[in-house]
Amino acid sequence: MQTTQHKNTLEFAKEQDQKDPLKRFRNQFHIPKDKNGEEQVYLCGNSLGLQPKLTQEYILQELEDWSNLGVEGHTEAKNPWMPYHEFLTDKMAKIVGAKPSEVVMMNTLSVNLHLMMVSFYRPSIGRYKIVIESDAFPSDKYAVESQLKFHGHQPKDALIEWKPREGEELCRYEDLENIMEEQGDDIALLLIGSTNYYTGQSFPLKKITELGHRHGAKVGFDLAHGAGNIQPNLHETGPDFAVWCSYKYLNSGPGSVGGCFVHERHANNKDLKRFTGWWGHNKQTRFNMRHEFDPIPGAEGWQLSNPPILSLAAIRASLAIFDEAGFENIRAKSVKITNYLEYLLEEIEGDQIEIITPKNPEERGCQLSIKVQHANKALFDKLMAAGVIADWREPNVIRVAPAPLYNSFENVYKMVERLKALL
Ligand SMILES: Cc1ncc(COP(=O)(O)O)c(C=O)c1O
Numbered sequence: 203m204q205t206t207q208h209k210n211t212l213e214f215a216k217e218q219d220q221k222d223p224l225k226r227f228r229n230q231f232h233i234p235k236d237k238n239g240e241e242q243v244y245l246c247g248n249s250l251g252l253q254p255k256l257t258q259e260y261i262l263q264e265l266e267d268w269s270n271l272g273v274e275g276h277t278e279a280k281n282p283w284m285p286y287h288e289f290l291t292d293k294m295a296k297i298v299g300a301k302p303s304e305v306v307m308m309n310t311l312s313v314n315l316h317l318m319m320v321s322f323y324r325p326s327i328g329r330y331k332i333v334i335e336s337d338a339f340p341s342d343k344y345a346v347e348s349q350l351k352f353h354g355h356q357p358k359d360a361l362i363e364w365k366p367r368e369g370e371e372l373c374r375y376e377d378l379e380n381i382m383e384e385q386g387d388d389i390a391l392l393l394i395g396s397t398n399y400y401t402g403q404s405f406p407l408k409k410i411t412e413l414g415h416r417h418g419a420k421v422g423f424d425l426a427h428g429a430g431n432i433q434p435n436l437h438e439t440g441p442d443f444a445v446w447c448s449y450k451y452l453n454s455g456p457g458s459v460g461g462c463f464v465h466e467r468h469a470n471n472k473d474l475k476r477f478t479g480w481w482g483h484n485k486q487t488r489f490n491m492r493h494e495f496d497p498i499p500g501a502e503g504w505q506l507s508n509p510p511i512l513s514l515a516a517i518r519a520s521l522a523i524f525d526e527a528g529f530e531n532i533r534a535k536s537v538k539i540t541n542y543l544e545y546l547l548e549e550i551e552g553d554q555i556e557i558i559t560p561k562n563p564e565e566r567g568c569q570l571s572i573k574v575q576h577a578n579k580a581l582f583d584k585l586m587a588a589g590v591i592a593d594w595r596e597p598n599v600i601r602v603a604p605a606p607l608y609n610s611f612e613n614v615y616k617m618v619e620r621l622k623a624l625l
């Protein structure tokens with residue numbers, strides 16, 4: 203950032219906003235108001251992304267077609283419901299760096315994780331362990347534990363945690379390597395969050411995939427905090443599967459439908475075990491009411507049910523914005539605005555702030571997880587009352603994520619000023 207002004211000023215922040223090639227997108231979102239009627243400083247897109255103004259139009263279209271067409275909307279709606287999920291595929295595939303045949307929007311994250319483990323966690327007597335990161339999101343841990351138990355294994359023995367070293371916050375790749383060196387022959391699956399929900403650390407996905415595969419394990423990623431935030435380049439990176447939700451960085455509304463990636467190498471493998479439903483069946487013969495299941499090649503073959511169109515409409519609206527902005531541009535702004543937030547936090551005097559997220563932009567998305575010395579949740583609550591929407595994660599982290607599509611540098615500046623006022 204070249205400028206004559208000092209970076210730690212409102213003028214500097216505003217100047218960055220002027221130069222921001224994505225600045226027009228902020229106005230395409232509904233920004234909630236604080237108690238003074240001013241726009242909130244909304245840094246919580248890592249939990250629930252804001253609503254694009256376009257969403258209402260897309261959902262209303264489907265409501266209108268439903269009211270006018272009833273059942274015929276499946277084929278006659280402006281955007282027919284039968285193939286509706288396909289309208290999302292190309293744009294979603296670009297955001298996660300996959301081929302369209304590798305991606306499908308369906309179910310929700312935890313459900314997709316189970317479906318993927320049905321296919322890709324196939325324990326044998328000798329190879330049955332699963333590796334996860336030690337502070338994986340609880341839902342992932344519950345899902346993995348229940349899969350282990352379902353197959354007759356005890357998490358105490360079969361769940362291996364990749365942990366930060368004593369006194370450290372972040373996981374080191376070398377320690378995962380050591381786990382694989384020592385126990386690789388026993389490990390059936392590596393399931394890692396691409397970006398950890400607590401620390402904001404993004405892991406080296408390609409290295410992890412190669413490591414797992416080299417030791418004969420399957421590899422899956424949870425992109426809950428990755429999709430729409432970092433570029434996981436899934437096809438090239440090569441994991442067996444990945445799952446994500448669409449309500450965080452993908453701005454598709456609370457509880458909206460999730461995403462699933464199955465690598466092309468599994469596209470036509472009819473021997474893979476899976477749980478099936480009619481929406482995964484060959485589209486040409488789906489309504490012949492035949493009884494043998496004939497999977498659609500690729501990720502679509504894992505679909506179970508006909509999907510909720512209103513939710514898919516919200517995703518379609520959001521993906522239209524991502525497509526218009528271009529994911530590379532979004533990521534470029536993400537790096538800049540996150541670096542700026544980091545800079546301002548580090549400028550706060552007295553070493554009160556510790557950022558536990560890695561410094562290297564390659565190892566993070568736009569979330570910074572901060573610890574404030576001697577602070578407890580009361581400080582966080584005051585920050586919220588001051589119109590800064592972030593979140594608190596036990597035991598003592600404030601997560602702030604300047605999601606680039608609707609955040610400004612001015613916003614980030616205001617957040618730090620309000621935090622300083624409370625310290
Ligand atoms: C890493 C991670 N895994 C799983 C979940 C659970 O997702 P869902 O409730 O959509 O299944 C979340 C967020 O809620 C998450 O952040």
Ligand SMILES: Nc1ccccc1C(=O)C[C@H](N)C(=O)O
Pocket residue numbers: 248249250339399426457
């Ligand atoms: N879906 C939610 C519904 C209610 C409350 C939180 C969530 C979250 O998504 C939390 C998020 N996964 C997190 O990283 O903390």
